[in-house]
Amino acid sequence: MEGLTLSDAEQKYYSDLFSYCDIESTKKVVVNGRVLELFRAAQLPNDVVLQIMELCGATRLGYFGRSQFYIALKLVAVAQSGFPLRVESINTVKDLPLPRFVASKNEQESRHAASYSSDSENQGSYSGVIPPPPGRGQVKKGSVSHDTVQARTSADAQEPASPVVSPQQSPPTSPHTWRKHSRHPSGGNSERPLAGPGPFWSPFGEAQSGSSAGDAVWSGHSPPPPQENWVSFADTPPTSTLLTMHPASVQDQTTVRTVASATTAIEIRRQSSSYDDPWKITDEQRQYYVNQFKTIQPDLNGFIPGSAAKEFFTKSKLPILELSHIWELSDFDKDGALTLDEFCAAFHLVVARKNGYDLPEKLPESLMPKLIDLEDSADVGDQPGEVGYSGSPAEAPPSKSPSMPSLNQTWPELNQSSEQWETFSERSSSSQTLTQFDSNIAPADPDTAIVHPVPIRMTPSKIHMQEMELKRTGSDHTNPTSPLLVKPSDLSEENKINSSVKFASGNTVDGYSSSDSFTSDPEQIGSNVTRQRSHSGTSPDNTAPPPPPPRPQPSHSRSSSLDMNRTFTVTTGQQQAGVVAHPPAVPPRPQPSQAPGPAVHRPVDADGLITHTSTSPQQIPEQPNFADFSQFEVFAASNVNEEQDDEAEKHPEVLPAEKASDPANSLRVAKADSKTEEKTAASAPTNVSKGTAPLAPPPKPVRRRLKSEDELRPEVDEHTQKTGVLAAVLASQPSIPRSVGKDKKAIQASIRRNKETNTVLARLNSELQQQLKDVLEERISLEVQLEQLRPFSHL
Amino acid sequence: MAVCIAVIAKENYPLYIRSTPTENELKFHYMVHTSLDVVDEKISAMGKALVDQRELYLGLLYPTEDYKVYGYVTNSKVKFVMVVDSSNTALRDNEIRSMFRKLHNSYTDVMCNPFYNPGDRIQSSGSVSLSRAFDNMVTSMMIQVC
Numbered sequence: 001m002e003g004l005t006l007s008d009a010e011q012k013y014y015s016d017l018f019s020y021c022d023i024e025s026t027k028k029v030v031v032n033g034r035v036l037e038l039f040r041a042a043q044l045p046n047d048v049v050l051q052i053m054e055l056c057g058a059t060r061l062g063y064f065g066r067s068q069f070y071i072a073l074k075l076v077a078v079a080q081s082g083f084p085l086r087v088e089s090i091n092t093v094k095d096l097p098l099p100r101f102v103a104s105k106n107e108q109e110s111r112h113a114a115s116y117s118s119d120s121e122n123q124g125s126y127s128g129v130i131p132p133p134p135g136r137g138q139v140k141k142g143s144v145s146h147d148t149v150q151a152r153t154s155a156d157a158q159e160p161a162s163p164v165v166s167p168q169q170s171p172p173t174s175p176h177t178w179r180k181h182s183r184h185p186s187g188g189n190s191e192r193p194l195a196g197p198g199p200f201w202s203p204f205g206e207a208q209s210g211s212s213a214g215d216a217v218w219s220g221h222s223p224p225p226p227q228e229n230w231v232s233f234a235d236t237p238p239t240s241t242l243l244t245m246h247p248a249s250v251q252d253q254t255t256v257r258t259v260a261s262a263t264t265a266i267e268i269r270r271q272s273s274s275y276d277d278p279w280k281i282t283d284e285q286r287q288y289y290v291n292q293f294k295t296i297q298p299d300l301n302g303f304i305p306g307s308a309a310k311e312f313f314t315k316s317k318l319p320i321l322e323l324s325h326i327w328e329l330s331d332f333d334k335d336g337a338l339t340l341d342e343f344c345a346a347f348h349l350v351v352a353r354k355n356g357y358d359l360p361e362k363l364p365e366s367l368m369p370k371l372i373d374l375e376d377s378a379d380v381g382d383q384p385g386e387v388g389y390s391g392s393p394a395e396a397p398p399s400k401s402p403s404m405p406s407l408n409q410t411w412p413e414l415n416q417s418s419e420q421w422e423t424f425s426e427r428s429s430s431s432q433t434l435t436q437f438d439s440n441i442a443p444a445d446p447d448t449a450i451v452h453p454v455p456i457r458m459t460p461s462k463i464h465m466q467e468m469e470l471k472r473t474g475s476d477h478t479n480p481t482s483p484l485l486v487k488p489s490d491l492s493e494e495n496k497i498n499s500s501v502k503f504a505s506g507n508t509v510d511g512y513s514s515s516d517s518f519t520s521d522p523e524q525i526g527s528n529v530t531r532q533r534s535h536s537g538t539s540p541d542n543t544a545p546p547p548p549p550p551r552p553q554p555s556h557s558r559s560s561s562l563d564m565n566r567t568f569t570v571t572t573g574q575q576q577a578g579v580v581a582h583p584p585a586v587p588p589r590p591q592p593s594q595a596p597g598p599a600v601h602r603p604v605d606a607d608g609l610i611t612h613t614s615t616s617p618q619q620i621p622e623q624p625n626f627a628d629f630s631q632f633e634v635f636a637a638s639n640v641n642e643e644q645d646d647e648a649e650k651h652p653e654v655l656p657a658e659k660a661s662d663p664a665n666s667l668r669v670a671k672a673d674s675k676t677e678e679k680t681a682a683s684a685p686t687n688v689s690k691g692t693a694p695l696a697p698p699p700k701p702v703r704r705r706l707k708s709e710d711e712l713r714p715e716v717d718e719h720t721q722k723t724g725v726l727a728a729v730l731a732s733q734p735s736i737p738r739s740v741g742k743d744k745k746a747i748q749a750s751i752r753r754n755k756e757t758n759t760v761l762a763r764l765n766s767e768l769q770q771q772l773k774d775v776l777e778e779r780i781s782l783e784v785q786l787e788q789l790r791p792f793s794h795l
Numbered sequence: 796m797a798v799c800i801a802v803i804a805k806e807n808y809p810l811y812i813r814s815t816p817t818e819n820e821l822k823f824h825y826m827v828h829t830s831l832d833v834v835d836e837k838i839s840a841m842g843k844a845l846v847d848q849r850e851l852y853l854g855l856l857y858p859t860e861d862y863k864v865y866g867y868v869t870n871s872k873v874k875f876v877m878v879v880d881s882s883n884t885a886l887r888d889n890e891i892r893s894m895f896r897k898l899h900n901s902y903t904d905v906m907c908n909p910f911y912n913p914g915d916r917i918q919s920s921g922s923v924s925l926s927r928a929f930d931n932m933v934t935s936m937m938i939q940v941c
Contacts, residue, residue, distance in 0.1 A: 306907065306908075306909030307909055309909060310909035310910055320910050321918070323910050324908050324910035324911060324926075325927060327908045327909065327910055328904070328908060328926075328927060328928055331907065331908070334903075334904045334907050335907065336906075336907035336908075336909065361927070774887055774889055777887070777888060777889055778887055778888055778889075781854065781855075781888035784854060785854065785855050788854070788855065789855075789857075789858070
């Protein structure tokens with residue numbers, strides 16, 4: 001790095017800037033973000049900025065040390081003066097003016113010095129380099145001074161000579177002033193007490209040019225039209241002179257609507273003043289717009305038709321392309337007509353555009369029509385609009401709807417005190433935050449409202465019990481499913497069984513009582529159920545063979561009845577007996593069925609599977625397929641887990657393995673086969689989760705079995721396997737009720753888990769149903785295509 | 796993901812046509828043009844009784860070896876034609892429908908703009924396009940070619 005010789009003024013200026021950028025107070029390295037802002041404020045093309053950064057060594061070092069920073073500033077000055085960027089030019093260019101940063105600190109620093117004393121230190125709040133205009137009242141004054149500063153800065157920009165001087169004056173104060181300004185804006189922007197469009201007109205003109213320069217850097221997002229306004233604000237004392245310096249840009253506007261321009265300028269200024277919101281509309285501006293609106297449409301609540309608006313805005317002599325872009329931005333509800341707010345936004349954008357600000361890609365938040373009409377004066381830029389997509393000829397743009405809630409949410413915040421404005425702006429300098437809100441909001445409750453079925457039954461207990469039973473049985477025999485049931489407490493068995501039965505019933509696809517035991521979300525459940533049904537329909541064989549395990553608890557009458565139905569339809573009277581046995585607490589049976597259940601529980605399809613599981617216990621004693629259930633459960637659980645992607649951490653290994661196999665098929669199969677199992681599994685997810693750790697190894701084998709079963713049994717094998725498993729499980733199931741106390745906790749835990757599983761399963765269910773629908777639609781479309789293609793066969 | 800999306804006016808001239816740049820765009824233009832015959836055939840066949848009863852989504856117009864062409868017509872006889880890659884088997888009919896719906900929505904948004912004269916080309920170039928939202932939406936539907 002070449003030696004850098006700086007004049008005193010430069011030294012001061014640079015050190016001020018450095019300290020500005022040095023928000024971390026490292027005194028060594030400046031934050032890159034700030035530096036970049038500063039450079040943007042310099043209004044240099046991006047490649048120049050990059051070149052500067054490279055030359056000063058920051059890219060090499062990766063950070064801006066003091067020396068790099070100074071060199072960079074010098075290079076900025078060089079670039080701004082029009083000299084080619086060379087490393088040696090740092091020292092060779094003589095009489096280099098201080099680098100000018102639009103609305104950046106430089107200007108402000110030079111300016112502020114005095115006027116900002118009134119302002120608090122806003123520095124932090126500024127997103128851009130320029131300190132936001134001061135707030136109302138006193139703030140206003142500050143802002144005015146700020147404006148003047150800005151105006152001055154812009155003036156500086158326009159007059160190379162001045163910057164050299166001004167920095168020298170202000171450097172010492174700049175950091176402070178800057179800070180002050182930044183605080184300022186939050187409050188003041190919106191309300192710049194402008195005298196009125198008229199008197200501001202000329203100052204605006206100047207201010208605008210000035211502010212625009214300053215503001216440009218400011219927000220970084222959209223050229224802050226306020227900059228110009230800033231200048232106009234400057235109409236207050238000191239700036240006036242400076243303002244005159246910037247007449248150029250402003251004068252353009254006067255052509256069509258001088259008054260409008262003035263208003264716009266005011267608005268723009270206001271915008272700039274609110275550092276956090278360059279697009280805010282000031283009161284005066286708004287009033288002006290409202291008046292204009294009235295000339296077209298006397299009813300303030302009415303609409304301005306598109307044609308009238310087109311004529312009106314065409315008068316501004318902007319190119320049609322830009323006008324159409326403005327329209328796209330401002331016609332929020334896309335109805336082809338402008339409400340008052342939309343009109344104000346459009347007007348504001350037109351004014352901004354005429355003042356030289358580029359149109360934003362997205363409508364700035366402050367211009368967005370609010371969902372709620374806020375007439376509050378403090379709310380400056382906001383254009384409360386009805387977000388009514390009512391008029392839109394086409395469907396309301398879907399993109400808008402999602403954003404609306406976020407907007408709605410932000411509006412109240414925005415409309416509140418200026419501090420909130422600050423926060424808001426700090427949060428997101430653009431509407432992107434809104435969209436972020438959307439994204440944040442939307443996934444807020446994936447599990448809660450929409451999909452979550454309200455489990456009415458006490459599934460957990462049942463499943464738990466089943467799990468326990470299975471576990472016990474597993475210990476006894478080789479049934480891998482048993483280990484899955486980690487939960488010891490079987491007292492909840494009843495509940496579990498009930499829940500599982502409910503699951504089963506809900507899910508029962510084939511002819512099983514399809515009463516939606518899932519109460520929580522009727523639609524979901526229903527859909528799930530239907531899906532289940534459809535799925536199970538695909539594998540009728542599967543569903544038939546494994547009868548739902550007998551419900552151990554009598555309390556689950558419903559489940560019992562379901563089981564009965566299932567048993568009736570599916571199996572021999574054994575099941576019925578099993579079912580009957582449930583009420584009296586048939587511990588052994590549920591266990592085996594439960595065992596597989598918990599393992600499987602996770603799957604969404606768990607519905608079917610659950611039913612299997614639930615029935616499986618019943619069947620256990622009778623059918624050899626019971627074992628299969630457990631396998632299915634595990635499999636289903638794994639499948640469901642896989643589909644759900646996530647909840648399955650319980651059986652992580654199960655999931656991946658299962659996933660390998662055709663999840664859909666397996667699920668279907670599993671459903672068919674282990675509906676009850678599924679249920680128990682679902683209910684027993686909690687159980688399973690409990691036993692996740694210990695179950696880790698066991699699920700694997702179970703999974704494998706299930707997988708193989710799935711592959712094998714397309715419809716038949718499972719029965720045999722299941723029966724085998726079931727029998728084994730049943731045989732080995734120890735008595736259910738172990739210890740009441742333990743059970744209670746276990747039950748509760750299992751209830752929780754089951755609920756989670758329920759949610760997961762329900763979701764999986766719905767997903768699967770959706771898949772089914774899609775597949776059916778595809779089928780239909782294919783058939784149609786086939787039809788249609790016949791005439792084209794010759795092609 | 797479509798390979799080419801075109802909006803054809805009632806008089807069968809293109810209002811907007813956009814293809815993935817890597818391909819020979821002329822080929823796509825030709826495909827779209829030939830598909831118009833199919834569209835007309837479908838319209839006439841279906842819409843004899845009542846235009847209202849005619850469904851807007853026309854479905855697969857005709858498949859070629861490499862591509863499939865889908866059609867959609869609005870009530871004002873503005874046609875949307877979409878060419879998708881045949882190898883894109885994951886693309887379901889539902890998705891095509893939703894893509895057309897989005898197209899339709901964006902198109903109506905463009906129509907709502909009083910500064911847009913019906914029958915004008917929907918400009919997709921320039922710093923400030925007449926239909927930036929439309930463009931963006933179409934871009935999102937096009938195949939992302941690396």
